[in-house]
Amino acid sequence: MHSIVTIFLLASLAVSVILGAEVRYPTKYDNIELDSILGNERLYKQYFNCLMNKGKCTAEAKFLKETVPDALATGCSKCSQKQRNGMFKVMKFMIQKKRGDFNKLAAIYDPQGAYRNKFAAEAKKHGINL
Structure with missing residues (x-):
């Protein structure tokens, strides 16, 4: 009987730790070279077109597309520091060099401007004027 109680207590502790743990986005794509993508018009356009629902998505771009709405809604609270830095x-x-593209994405992912106000x-x- 003692061992059953011990197992139950350990299982309860494990569940509470898991449920109480802070949820984070996977770091699987954290080592992508953003400068390589932003500096290569062909790669940049692939990501942009994916986000705009106008092109095929690589696995990385699909993950980004699926994550952006939640990241905006939660203030990137599930982002690692590396992901936050990458976002900025x-x-x-985009704001400095591709403002038109930024505005097109904002029209899809932030049509009322609520997130721009939240992140301003x-x-x-970070030197960004929204």
Whole structure:
């Protein structure tokens, strides 16, 4: 009987740790070279077209497309620091060099501008004026 109680307690502890653990996005694609994508018009367009629902998606682009709405809604709270830094790098690039593309994506993923308002202060810390 003692061993059953012990197993039950350990199982309960494991479940509470799992349920209480902070949920994060997978880091599977964290080592992608963003500079290589942003600096290569062909690669950039592939990602952009995927996000715009106008082209085929690589596995990485599909993951990004599926993650963006939740990341925007949660203020990127599930992002690792590397993912947050990457997000701001891409935003800065797009606003400075591809503003039209940024506006097209914003029309799809943030049509009311709520997320731009939510991120404005933090973006400014990264030198980005939304």
